[in-house]
Amino acid sequence: MGLTRKQVLTMMGAAAAAPLAAGAGKPRVIRRDVCVLGGGSAGTYAAVRLGDLGRGVVVVEARDRLGGHTETFHDPATGGTIDIGVVVLEDEPVVRDHFGRFGVDLVRLAGGEGGTTAYVDFRTGRPVDYTPPAPVALPSYYQQILPYGPIDTVVDLPDPVPAELVAPFARFVAERDLGSIVPLAFAYGQGIGDLLGLPALYALNLFGQGVVGKLLGGGYVTSAARDNSLLYERAAEHLGDDVLLNTRAVRVERTRSGVRVLGSSPDGPVLIEAGKLLVTVPPLVRNLAAVDLDATERSIFGTFTAGGYYTGVVRLSGLPAGVGLDNAAAETPFHLPPLPGLYMVAPSAVPGLYNVKYGSPSPLPDAVVRREIRAGIERVAAAGTYPVRFEGFATYAGHVPFELRVGPRDIAGGFYRRLNALQGRNRTYWSGAAWHSHNSARIWLGLERLLPAIAA
Numbered sequence: 001m002g003l004t005r006k007q008v009l010t011m012m013g014a015a016a017a018a019p020l021a022a023g024a025g026k027p028r029v030i031r032r033d034v035c036v037l038g039g040g041s042a043g044t045y046a047a048v049r050l051g052d053l054g055r056g057v058v059v060v061e062a063r064d065r066l067g068g069h070t071e072t073f074h075d076p077a078t079g080g081t082i083d084i085g086v087v088v089l090e091d092e093p094v095v096r097d098h099f100g101r102f103g104v105d106l107v108r109l110a111g112g113e114g115g116t117t118a119y120v121d122f123r124t125g126r127p128v129d130y131t132p133p134a135p136v137a138l139p140s141y142y143q144q145i146l147p148y149g150p151i152d153t154v155v156d157l158p159d160p161v162p163a164e165l166v167a168p169f170a171r172f173v174a175e176r177d178l179g180s181i182v183p184l185a186f187a188y189g190q191g192i193g194d195l196l197g198l199p200a201l202y203a204l205n206l207f208g209q210g211v212v213g214k215l216l217g218g219g220y221v222t223s224a225a226r227d228n229s230l231l232y233e234r235a236a237e238h239l240g241d242d243v244l245l246n247t248r249a250v251r252v253e254r255t256r257s258g259v260r261v262l263g264s265s266p267d268g269p270v271l272i273e274a275g276k277l278l279v280t281v282p283p284l285v286r287n288l289a290a291v292d293l294d295a296t297e298r299s300i301f302g303t304f305t306a307g308g309y310y311t312g313v314v315r316l317s318g319l320p321a322g323v324g325l326d327n328a329a330a331e332t333p334f335h336l337p338p339l340p341g342l343y344m345v346a347p348s349a350v351p352g353l354y355n356v357k358y359g360s361p362s363p364l365p366d367a368v369v370r371r372e373i374r375a376g377i378e379r380v381a382a383a384g385t386y387p388v389r390f391e392g393f394a395t396y397a398g399h400v401p402f403e404l405r406v407g408p409r410d411i412a413g414g415f416y417r418r419l420n421a422l423q424g425r426n427r428t429y430w431s432g433a434a435w436h437s438h439n440s441a442r443i444w445l446g447l448e449r450l451l452p453a454i455a456a
């Protein structure tokens with residue numbers, strides 16, 4: 001449902017002046033303590049936990065489901081499921097509690113769930129003679145990142161920011177003799193883009209204390225049903241009418257007395273009057289067009305750039321059972337594949353269906369990514385590496401924008417101090433991957449720190 005700016009302003013004015021009843025042409029009015037924009041990992045968790053804390057919430061979600069980057073493909077032929085978004089979660093009490101309360105059983109992942117990985121260069125389709133090094137420097141890396149604090153949970157940096165976090169990650173690992181961890185960090189940090197060229201801060205954020213600690217001694221979990229979306233389906237049932245799906249905020253006004261969100265829903269316009277706003281959508285200015293951003297917010301969010309991370313399930317024949325293809329390059333440092341490019345083609349639990357992941361340092365049109373995924377696979381056959389045949393996409397999803405970041409000068413100039421200072425300003429709190437990390441456990445831990453202020 002499209003609304004013009006004039007209609008929006010008229011409705012907001014009318015709703016303020018008129019009795020607040022949902023009648024023909026008038027917006028339905030919802031009053032809550034907190035309005036949450038975005039119902040992915042952060043928004044859903046926050047809504048559930050704010051309810052625990054006795055606060056009334058309403059979630060405004062643009063899509064027809066909760067879950068955001070958590071997506072599960074259901075194969076109509078076999079009934080099998082493939083998580084194509086969030087797959088693994090750190091084995092943390094916050095994760096077990098959140099899944100547990102909704103009766104979604106978890107299983108530990110033993111790591112390397114069988115199968116064989118072959119390394120190919122998807123630019124040529126040829127095999128790459130490569131064996132990843134054992135990450136012998138991992139304990140040393142872990143010890144060396146500890147002093148920076150939990151920057152994978154809340155990007156709260158010392159001021160001034162240590163120069164080594166501003167410098168490229170390539171220098172961080174070279175100066176500390178940590179090269180053996182790079183392929184592992186790249187695999188865990190899929191979606192980050194140019195891992196070695198980015199400021200080390202971003203590598204330490206994604207491949208940080210939580211992730212590395214679990215690799216060294218903890219563990220990872222996933223849903224026993226191999227369907228992480230169950231968490232969000234059950235959370236949606238729990239939240240009931242407090243979730244507005246297929247709904248977009250058209251205009252958000254924050255004043256001294258409260259927050260007013262005019263939304264466009266399938267049932268017509270809705271006006272939410274709340275005490276506070278929690279924004280969990282990626283904080284790019286264009287994503288926040290409906291929000292009455294002030295000059296400070298506009299300037300901070302206008303600094304972000306983003307990449308793209310793409311995922312899907314393809315039908316393939318001709319690959320030996322259990323064989324997956326990882327992208328590698330013969331001539332690059334650590335044999336990392338140049339991006340944009342495929343990360344990998346991995347066999348799934350459903351025979352003939354393979355999970356594909358593709359990354360780009362800047363967003364690409366979906367048509368380009370789909371074409372490149374197919375072309376990369378077809379080059380493997382053309383080069384005679386494997387007689388693999390591409391038989392189509394079973395599903396595909398572009399996750400754009402992904403991994404919001406700023407340049408070294410902005411980091412050194414106190415960007416993250418200014419970003420964090422926005423919490424609570426204008427009756428607004430902020431969460432989601434850009435504020436924590438692209439890691440659901442870290443997002444939920446970060447939210448636990450924020451919730452007391454939001455609920456106060």
Ligand SMILES: Cc1cc2nc3c(=O)[nH]c(=O)nc-3n(C[C@H](O)[C@H](O)[C@H](O)COP(=O)(O)OP(=O)(O)OC[C@H]3O[C@@H](n4cnc5c(N)ncnc54)[C@H](O)[C@@H]3O)c2cc1C
Pocket residue numbers: 037038039040041042043060061062063066067068069070084085086087088089090247248249280281282287309310311399402431432433434437438439440441443
């Ligand atoms: C392919 C892929 C694999 C991943 N694998 C893992 C993994 O294995 N483990 C892990 O921990 N993390 C993984 N991640 C990282 C993941 O990003 C985080 O775990 C987490 O899901 C991010 O949560 P979020 O709330 O910030 O974003 P999202 O979950 O994307 O939520 C944002 C929500 O806001 C909605 N939205 C956007 N704009 C609007 C608007 N204007 N109005 C209303 N709603 C809006 C979106 O539809 C979405 O539902 C993966 C990410 C991707 C893309």
